[in-house]
Amino acid sequence: MGREQEVEAGGEEYLFKIVLIGDSAVGKSNLLSRFARNEFDSNSKATIGVEFQTQVVDIDGKEIKAQIWDTAGQERFRAVTSAYYRGAVGALIVYDITRRTSFDSVKRWLDELSGKFLSILLSFFFDCGFDGRAHCDTAVARMLVGNKCDLENIREVSVEEGKNLAEEESLFFMETSALDSTNVQTAFEVVIREIYNNVSKKIL
Ligand code: GDP
Ligand code: MG
Numbered sequence: 001m002g003r004e005q006e007v008e009a010g011g012e013e014y015l016f017k018i019v020l021i022g023d024s025a026v027g028k029s030n031l032l033s034r035f036a037r038n039e040f041d042s043n044s045k046a047t048i049g050v051e052f053q054t055q056v057v058d059i060d061g062k063e064i065k066a067q068i069w070d071t072a073g074q075e076r077f078r079a080v081t082s083a084y085y086r087g088a089v090g091a092l093i094v095y096d097i098t099r100r101t102s103f104d105s106v107k108r109w110l111d112e113l114s115g116k117f118l119s120i121l122l123s124f125f126f127d128c129g130f131d132g133r134a135h136c137d138t139a140v141a142r143m144l145v146g147n148k149c150d151l152e153n154i155r156e157v158s159v160e161e162g163k164n165l166a167e168e169e170s171l172f173f174m175e176t177s178a179l180d181s182t183n184v185q186t187a188f189e190v191v192i193r194e195i196y197n198n199v200s201k202k203i204l
Contacts, residue, residue: 014064016195017052017087018188021109022094023102024076027147030178031094032070035188040179057189059196066090066192085116089198090141090191097146097175100156103165106144110169113140141194142171145187149175 020028033039036053052069069088074080093109095102144166146157159175166173172190176183 014062014196014199015067016064016089016192017067017069018090018092018191018195019069019085019088019113020071020092020094021075021080021113022092022145023096023099023105024073026094026096026099026102027178028092028094029070031092031145031147031176031184031187032068034178034181034184036068038181055188057192059189059193062196064192064196066188068188080112082116082119085113088140089195090143092143092145092187092191093171094145094147095157095162096148097157097162098148098151098154103146103157103161106165107169110142113142139198141191141198142169143187143191144169144171144173146173146175148177148179149182150177150180 020032022028030040032053033041036055051072052067054065054067057064057066069084071080071084074084091113093106093113095106097103144162146159146162162175163173165171172194174183174187174190176187178184
């Protein structure tokens with residue numbers, strides 16, 4: 001596959017790869033189906049098949065294609081491949097507010113994201129040599145997402161804890177519910193807007 005992020009300054013064509021990461025069953029697939037198709041699936045079957053979905057979003061009158069990748073269940077085996085992260089310019093790191101262990105895993109996911117990212121950046125650096133391609137060093141726009149906020153009665157992680165971690169790690173933060181749609185659209189849009197801002201800074 002070619003570069004997932006294509007930026008044509010003249011043609012105004014934007015395609016951003018965004019990855020969903022986080023422990024199994026935190027709601028990654030449902031966040032994506034809520035965002036892309038406005039659907040929710042109450043079955044807890046693990047994700048199979050579809051690797052990514054492309055959603056067109058309007059940011060300041062610009063048509064932006066967000067290619068959002070789902071782990072396809074790989075995370076159950078703690079074996080998300082580096083191909084998954086390759087070319088990503090945005091990431092939603094998801095935990096479940098009713099399951100503390102999924103919140104404790106966030107740091108591991110961040111490490112994995114930056115570790116994989118570092119090695120991918122290095123390989124880009126050597127692959128693309130010194131031709132000055134803008135997206136060799138694009139920063140990743142990262143959002144911490146506390147999902148299932150509809151389940152207030154069985155909450156295990158407070159809003160404050162989510163906010164504090166996000167602040168420590170310089171992440172955007174939002175609590176969402178794929179079930180009742182709270183903040184789902186907004187969470188993806190904030191990430192897409194941040195990527196767009198990063199990219200347009202480089203072009204200008
Ligand atoms: P993934 O493994 O991270 O992709 O998680 P899934 O999207 O498959 O969701 C795991 C389980 O959590 C499923 O039973 C979903 O129905 C449920 N779920 C996902 N998001 C929410 C949510 O926002 N609220 C509630 N109450 N349940 C959710
Ligand atoms: Mg899934």
